[in-house]
Amino acid sequence: xxxxxxxxxxxxxxxxxxxxxxxxxxxxxxxxxxxxxxxxxxxxxxxxxxxxxxxxxxxxxxxxxxxxxxxxxxxxxxxxxxxxxxxxxxxxxxxxxxxxxxxxxxxxxxxxxxxxxxxxxxxxxxxxxxxxxxxxxxxxxxxxxxxxxxxxxxxxxxxxxxxxxxxxxxxxxxxxxxxxxxxxxxxxxxxxxxxxxxxxxxxxxxxxxxxxxxxxxxxxxxxxxxxxxxxxxxxxxxxxxxxxxxxxxxxxxxxxxxxxxxxxxxxxxxxxxxxxxxxxxxxxxxxxxxxxxxxxxxxxxxxxxxxxxxxxxxxxxxxxxxxxxxxxxxxxxxxxxxxxxxxxxxxxxxxxxxxxxxxxxxxxxxxxxxxxxxxxxxxxxxxxxxxxxxxxxxxxxxxxxxxxxxxxxxxxxxxxxxxxxxxxxxxxxxxxxxxxxxxxxxxxxxxxxxxxxxxxxxxxxxxxxxxxx
Amino acid sequence: xxxxxxxxxxxxxxxxxxxxxxxxxxxxxxxxxxxxxxxxxxxxxxxxxxxxxxxxxxxxxxxxxxxxxxxxxxxxxxxxxxxxxxxxxxxxxxxxxxxxxxxxxxxxxxxxxxxxxxxxxxxxxxxxxxxxxxxxxxxxxxxxxxxxxxxxxxxxxxxxxxxxxxxxxxxxxxxxxxxxxxxxxxxxxxxxxxxxxxxxxxxxxxxxxxxxxxxxxxxxxxxxxxxxxxxxxxxxxxxxxxxxxxxxxxxxxxxxxxxxxxxxxxxxxxxxxxxxxxxxxxxxxxxxxxxxxxx
Numbered sequence: 001x002x003x004x005x006x007x008x009x010x011x012x013x014x015x016x017x018x019x020x021x022x023x024x025x026x027x028x029x030x031x032x033x034x035x036x037x038x039x040x041x042x043x044x045x046x047x048x049x050x051x052x053x054x055x056x057x058x059x060x061x062x063x064x065x066x067x068x069x070x071x072x073x074x075x076x077x078x079x080x081x082x083x084x085x086x087x088x089x090x091x092x093x094x095x096x097x098x099x100x101x102x103x104x105x106x107x108x109x110x111x112x113x114x115x116x117x118x119x120x121x122x123x124x125x126x127x128x129x130x131x132x133x134x135x136x137x138x139x140x141x142x143x144x145x146x147x148x149x150x151x152x153x154x155x156x157x158x159x160x161x162x163x164x165x166x167x168x169x170x171x172x173x174x175x176x177x178x179x180x181x182x183x184x185x186x187x188x189x190x191x192x193x194x195x196x197x198x199x200x201x202x203x204x205x206x207x208x209x210x211x212x213x214x215x216x217x218x219x220x221x222x223x224x225x226x227x228x229x230x231x232x233x234x235x236x237x238x239x240x241x242x243x244x245x246x247x248x249x250x251x252x253x254x255x256x257x258x259x260x261x262x263x264x265x266x267x268x269x270x271x272x273x274x275x276x277x278x279x280x281x282x283x284x285x286x287x288x289x290x291x292x293x294x295x296x297x298x299x300x301x302x303x304x305x306x307x308x309x310x311x312x313x314x315x316x317x318x319x320x321x322x323x324x325x326x327x328x329x330x331x332x333x334x335x336x337x338x339x340x341x342x343x344x345x346x347x348x349x350x351x352x353x354x355x356x357x358x359x360x361x362x363x364x365x366x367x368x369x370x371x372x373x374x375x376x377x378x379x380x381x382x383x384x385x386x387x388x389x390x391x392x393x394x395x396x397x398x399x400x401x402x403x404x405x406x407x408x409x410x411x412x413x414x415x416x417x418x419x420x421x422x423x424x425x426x427x428x429x430x431x432x433x434x435x436x437x438x439x440x441x442x443x444x445x446x447x448x449x450x451x452x453x454x455x456x457x458x459x460x461x462x463x464x465x466x467x468x469x
Numbered sequence: 470x471x472x473x474x475x476x477x478x479x480x481x482x483x484x485x486x487x488x489x490x491x492x493x494x495x496x497x498x499x500x501x502x503x504x505x506x507x508x509x510x511x512x513x514x515x516x517x518x519x520x521x522x523x524x525x526x527x528x529x530x531x532x533x534x535x536x537x538x539x540x541x542x543x544x545x546x547x548x549x550x551x552x553x554x555x556x557x558x559x560x561x562x563x564x565x566x567x568x569x570x571x572x573x574x575x576x577x578x579x580x581x582x583x584x585x586x587x588x589x590x591x592x593x594x595x596x597x598x599x600x601x602x603x604x605x606x607x608x609x610x611x612x613x614x615x616x617x618x619x620x621x622x623x624x625x626x627x628x629x630x631x632x633x634x635x636x637x638x639x640x641x642x643x644x645x646x647x648x649x650x651x652x653x654x655x656x657x658x659x660x661x662x663x664x665x666x667x668x669x670x671x672x673x674x675x676x677x678x679x680x681x682x683x684x685x686x687x688x689x690x691x692x693x694x695x696x697x698x699x700x701x702x703x704x705x706x707x708x709x710x711x712x713x714x715x716x717x718x719x720x721x722x723x724x725x726x727x728x729x730x731x732x733x734x735x736x737x738x739x740x741x742x743x744x745x746x747x748x749x750x751x752x753x754x755x756x757x758x759x760x761x762x763x764x
Binding site: 368369370371374375377379382384385386412413426428429430 | 595598602606607608610611612613614615616617713715718719720
C-alpha cells in the first residue's frame with residue numbers, strides 16, 4: 001500500500017470531536033431524499049418483504065390460518081405442519097442457521113442486511129417517506145422545525161404523526177395477527193370488543209413501531225443493536241463495504257462546473273456535502289469506514305448523481321473492498337467464504353432432512369414404580385407400563401401397538417389406542433411374559449407404535465422388562 | 470435460625486448497604502471542567518475522571534431506596550419477619566388454595582350426578598385416571614389390575630362389593646380383612662386335606678380322599694365366612710374361593726401357606742386424604758374399570 005493511499009486515522013477525526021460532551025443530546029438528522037440505482041434496489045427488496053409481512057397472516061391452509069403461533073395452546077401452525085413444544089430443537093436449529101446465514105452474508109457483502117432488509121431500516125424508510133410527504137424536503141423540514149407554531153405547522157406535524165400512527169397500528173395489529181387469528185382480531189379491534197391481551201399487545205407493538213421508526217431511528221442501530229457492534233469481526237479485506245475513494249477524491253474542494261481539477265490541484269470530490277445530507281445515521285462516509293454505517297448506499301446514489309452532473313466517472317463512493325481500494329483485485333472465492341457456504345449447505349440439508357422425516361407422533365413409556373414385577377398364578381411375569389401418546393397430526397389416528405424383545409408376550413390392555421387429532425392419550429397396560437431363564441433381572445424391550453392407516457407414522461421406544469433373578 | 474446467624478446477616482447487609490451508599494455519594498462530583506484524568510494510562514490511552522451520568526446516579530439512588538424498602542417489607546434482615554407478613558409457606562398455601570378452588574368447581578359439577586351416569590364420561594375418566602395414578606397405582610398398578618396381595622379392580626370379582634355405594638364406602642373408610650391362621654387347628658394333615666378340597670372347588674386335580682376329608686372340615690371352619698359353597702361373602706370381605714382368582718397366589722404351596730398362617734388385608738381409608746369430590750370421581754373411575762359398557 002502506498003503511503004498516499006493510506007487513510008490516516010488522526011486526520012480523519014475532526015478536531016472538535018475531542019470537545020464533545022459524551023452525554024450530549026441527540027442531534028436531529030434531516031435526511032435529503034435521493035434516488036438512484038441502489039434506492040431502486042432497496043425498493044425491490046423491501047416490497048416483497050412488506051407484502052409478505054402484511055399478507056402472510058391472511059393466508060388460509062386447510063381451514064386454518066396458514067401461519068399461526070398459537071401460544072395458549074402451545075402449538076405453532078406453519079403451512080400444513082403443526083409444531084409442538086417437543087419440536088423446539090428444530091426452532092433452535094433454524095435460528096442458528098439464520099444467524100449463520102447472516103454471518104455468511106456479512107463476510108461477502110458487509111452490512112447488506114442492515115441497509116436493505118432490517119425491519120428497523122425498512123420501517124424507518126417508510127416513516128421518512130411519510131415525513132417527506134407532509135413536511136416537505138430537507139430544507140423545508142429544517143425551516144419548519146425552526147419556525148414558530150402556526151396553524152400550518154400544527155397541521156403538517158399532525159398529519160405526519162397521524163400517518164405514522166396509522167402505519168404503526170397496521171404493523172402492530174399484523175404482528176399480533178401472527179399469534180391470534182387475524183380474521184377475528186381485525187373485526188374485534190374495529191368494534192372495541194377484543195380481549196385485554198390482544199388489545200394490550202397491539203397497543204404495545206403500535207407504540208414500539210411508532211417510537212422506533214419515528215423517533216429512535218438510527219439510535220437503535222448505533223446504541224442498541226448488538227449486530228452493529230460485532231459485525232466488524234466478520235469483515236476481511238475482501239468484504240464489500242461502502243467506501244469513499246480517498247485517493248481519487250482528495251483534496252476536496254468546490255470548483256466551477258467546467259474547471260479542470262488538476263489545474264486547481266483538487267481531487268474529484270467537490271465537497272457538496274450531499275453524501276452527508278442523505279445519510280440516515282448522519283455520518284460523513286469520507287471519514288472512512290465507521291460502525292454507524294449501515295451500508296444502505298444512499299451516499300453512493302447521491303455522489304453518483306453529482307459525478308454525472310460534473311461529468312466525472314461514477315463510483316467516487318462505491319461498494320468496494322479494502323483490497324480494491326488499495327489497487328488490488330477482489331477475491332470472491334476465498335477459503336473463508338467457501339467454508340461458510342459449505343457449512344451453511346450442510347446445516348440446511350440436515351435441517352431439511354429432519355423436517356421431512358419428522359414423525360408427528362410421540363410416545364413416552366413409563367414403567368410402574370410400585371412393584372417391579374408381578375408374578376401370576378401360572379408362574380408368568382407381568383410388568384406394568386403407562387404409555388403417553390401424543391398425536392401431533394391434524395387427523396384422528398388409530399395406532400397399533402406391538403412389543404419387541406420378549407418371546408411369547410401378551411399385551412394386556414388397549415392394543416389399538418384411538419387418539420383424536422392434536423390430542424394426547426394415557427394408556428395403562430401390562431406385559432405378560434414367561435418367567436424365562438434370563439441371566440439379568442432387567443432386559444431391554446421396545447415398544448412400537450404405528451398408525452393403522454400410515455406406516456410412516458411410527459415410533460419405537462426402548463423400555464425394560466423386569467424379572468426376579 | 471440462631472441469633473448468631475441472624476446477627477451475622479443483619480451486620481453483613483448493613484455494612485454492604487452503608488458501603489454502597491458511601492461509594493455512591495462519596496465519589497460524587499459535579500463536573501470535570503479541568504479535564505482531570507484518573508492517572509491510568511494504557512498504550513497511551515488515558516482515562517478521564519468524569520462524573521457519573523445523572524441518570525446513572527439517579528438509578529443507583531433509587532435502587533438503594535428500593536432495597537431499604539424491601540428489607541422493611543419482606544423478611545431479609547435475619548429474624549425480622551417483614552411488615553407484609555410474607556412467607557414462602559404462605560405463598561405456597563395460597564397457590565394450593567387457588568388451584569383447589571379452581572378444580573373443585575370443575576369436579577363439583579359431577580358430584581351431583583350418580584356414579585353410573587358419569588363413569589363413562591371421557592372427562593371424568595381422564596380426571597379419574599390421574600387421581601388413580603397419584604393415589605392408587607402404587608398398590609393396584611397404573612392399569613388397576615393389582616398385584617400380589619392387592620386386588621385386581623378390573624375383573625368384576627369384588628371382595629367387598631362392586632356397587633357404586635360399596636366402592637365409595639371402601640374408598641372413604643378403608644377395609645380390613647382378616648383370614649385367621651388355621652395351622653394350629655388343622656394340623657399338617659388338615660392343611661393338606663383343606664388344600665385338596667380348595668383345588669377341587671376350582672376344578673383342579675386333587676386326591677379325592679383328601680378333598681372329601683377337607684370338605685367336612687370346610688363346612689365346620691370356613692363356611693361361616695366363605696359360605697357353604699365357597700363363593701365368599703362380600704359383607705365380611707371373604708373372597709370367592711371357586712373362581713380361580715387368588716389374591717395371595719394360587720399355587721398349592723401358596724394356598725397351604727395362606728391356610729396355615731392366615732392373611733391380613735388392609736385397604737387404607739382415603740377420606741382423610743381426598744376431598745369428597747375427588748372420592749366421587751375415583752369411585753366412578755373404578756366402577757367404570759370393571760363395567761366396560763360404553764368403552
